[in-house]
Amino acid sequence: MEHLYIAVLATAMFLWATSKYASQRQRNKQGLPLPPGPKGLPIIGNILDMPVDNQWLVYDEWFKTYGATVCDIISFEALGSRFIILGSLARTEDLFEKRSSIYSSRPRMPMAMELMRWDIIMSFLPYGSWWRRHRKVFHDHFHPNVVDKYNPVQLTESRALLLRLLSSPKDFQLQVRLTFTSIIMKLAYGIQIKEKNDPYVETAEEALRGLAEAGIPGRFLVDLLPSLKYVPEWMPGASFKRMAKHWKEVNGKMGGKPWDDVKEKMKNGTAVSSLSTTLIEALPDESDPRREEEEKVARATAAVAFVGGADTTVSSINSFFLAMTLYPDVLKKAQAEIDSVIGSNRLPDFGDRDSLPYINALAKETMRWQAVTPLGVGHMSTQDDIYDGYFIPKDSIILGNVWSILHDPVAYPDPMTFKPDRFLKDGTIDPTIRNPMSAAFGFGRRICPGRYLADNSLYIIIASLVSVFDIKSPLDSQGKLIKQEPRMTSGLLS
Numbered sequence: 001m002e003h004l005y006i007a008v009l010a011t012a013m014f015l016w017a018t019s020k021y022a023s024q025r026q027r028n029k030q031g032l033p034l035p036p037g038p039k040g041l042p043i044i045g046n047i048l049d050m051p052v053d054n055q056w057l058v059y060d061e062w063f064k065t066y067g068a069t070v071c072d073i074i075s076f077e078a079l080g081s082r083f084i085i086l087g088s089l090a091r092t093e094d095l096f097e098k099r100s101s102i103y104s105s106r107p108r109m110p111m112a113m114e115l116m117r118w119d120i121i122m123s124f125l126p127y128g129s130w131w132r133r134h135r136k137v138f139h140d141h142f143h144p145n146v147v148d149k150y151n152p153v154q155l156t157e158s159r160a161l162l163l164r165l166l167s168s169p170k171d172f173q174l175q176v177r178l179t180f181t182s183i184i185m186k187l188a189y190g191i192q193i194k195e196k197n198d199p200y201v202e203t204a205e206e207a208l209r210g211l212a213e214a215g216i217p218g219r220f221l222v223d224l225l226p227s228l229k230y231v232p233e234w235m236p237g238a239s240f241k242r243m244a245k246h247w248k249e250v251n252g253k254m255g256g257k258p259w260d261d262v263k264e265k266m267k268n269g270t271a272v273s274s275l276s277t278t279l280i281e282a283l284p285d286e287s288d289p290r291r292e293e294e295e296k297v298a299r300a301t302a303a304v305a306f307v308g309g310a311d312t313t314v315s316s317i318n319s320f321f322l323a324m325t326l327y328p329d330v331l332k333k334a335q336a337e338i339d340s341v342i343g344s345n346r347l348p349d350f351g352d353r354d355s356l357p358y359i360n361a362l363a364k365e366t367m368r369w370q371a372v373t374p375l376g377v378g379h380m381s382t383q384d385d386i387y388d389g390y391f392i393p394k395d396s397i398i399l400g401n402v403w404s405i406l407h408d409p410v411a412y413p414d415p416m417t418f419k420p421d422r423f424l425k426d427g428t429i430d431p432t433i434r435n436p437m438s439a440a441f442g443f444g445r446r447i448c449p450g451r452y453l454a455d456n457s458l459y460i461i462i463a464s465l466v467s468v469f470d471i472k473s474p475l476d477s478q479g480k481l482i483k484q485e486p487r488m489t490s491g492l493l494s
């Protein structure tokens with residue numbers, strides 16, 4: 001029975017891939033080339049070439065291998081799915097900005113969206129009216145004119161982080177994650193989390209592990225062959241089904257439990273003001289036929305704030321700690337600025353930001369040096385297109401290689417070195433230097449709407465840490481500093 005099932009599946013794969021190939025050739029009437037890339041095998045294409053780890057670094061090397069001497073666009077095909085990787089800001093602006101009407105959707109992601117049910121997160125929704133409703137509600141609460149109202153919570157939690165690090169510096173990664181989870185739980189739900197064994201934190205961490213695994217298109221075979229989602233869990237090779245079942249349950253708890261807890265607290269009058277209470281108060285009456293759909297959007301808005309804020313900036317601060325151990329002179333310059341501008345009688349706050357250009361440059365370089373989402377989130381072309389002499393097929397998966405863009409040696413000379421001074425001129429931020437936010441938070445209409453909150457968090461945490469701590473590598477058994485190396489994890493979030 002199993003052999004018959006596999007034979008039928010293999011035949012279906014063959015017919016599906018060949019039909020896609022034939023359709024593409026028929027639509028490309030001018031016979032235009034696809035962007036350059038590795039030559040694939042019949043039917044399966046480049047599936048054996050697709051990198052599993054550090055994909056952004058592999059693609060960065062492919063830019064140097066294929067095409068002309070200066071190549072910033074490559075492509076490859078896997079089981080009928082066309083992937084196109086963009087390696088420069090000019091390319092991402094051409095497609096995601098200037099042609100945003102056809103490059104703003106998301107690829108179908110059966111593993112993440114259909115099996116794990118990450119469809120609660122607007123970042124993965126296809127472009128259209130449903131996505132626009134989510135985006136508008138989120139933007140209303142996080143655009144740059146209102147985001148400063150969250151500063152008091154960010155400031156309070158940054159001070160709490162300093163106290164926790166003072167008592168347990170070896171647990172700095174845990175303490176940083178706790179800080180950002182606490183910030184976003186207060187903002188999104190008005191919930192004060194526990195310092196240890198908090199169920200909200202544990203659920204979020206498990207959910208984000210799943211997102212990191214499934215967030216890159218093509219990471220699982222089911223993304224290339226959606227029919228595989230119907231494979232029984234007991235079949236050989238169907239471990240992805242069991243993984244998806246687990247993460248689906250986790251995601252349901254993550255998005256549903258804190259929202260339901262807030263609703264219950266509002267009924268008994270104990271709820272703390274938050275994004276959720278504001279959204280719930282604005283909902284139509286429960287007898288209104290619009291209520292179910294409106295609440296679905298509202299619940300998803302709180303959930304995406306939670307997901308976006310609980311992990312992304314954590315990665316940036318971990319990179320900051322690493323950079324300070326590798327570049328002690330940078331830390332000394334930052335501390336000197338704090339001492340000069342603020343002194344030793346108080347801690348920095350948001351009112352100091354305009355007076356701390358080196359701290360701002362340090363935050364920018366932290367964002368640039370090791371991107372949190374080095375491949376961004378995939379876009380999808382919704383119709384055939386001709387671009388720069390290349391044929392771009394409908395339904396192509398387009399990825400902006402954020403890592404390549406933020407390590408462009410023309411925009412950022414000596415890009416592998418951590419140098420905040422690159423953003424300064426005559427003691428102020430140099431506006432002619434490319435802002436890392438141009439790529440670090442995505443592109444075009446799908447740029448992250450929570451970027452202003454993240455930027456504020458990054459600033460106040462870095463300024464606070466610099467003001468009170470020296471940051472050094474740990475010592476080995478002989479009392480010598482252990483040399484650190486910048487090795488990043490793979491996945492959607494690095």
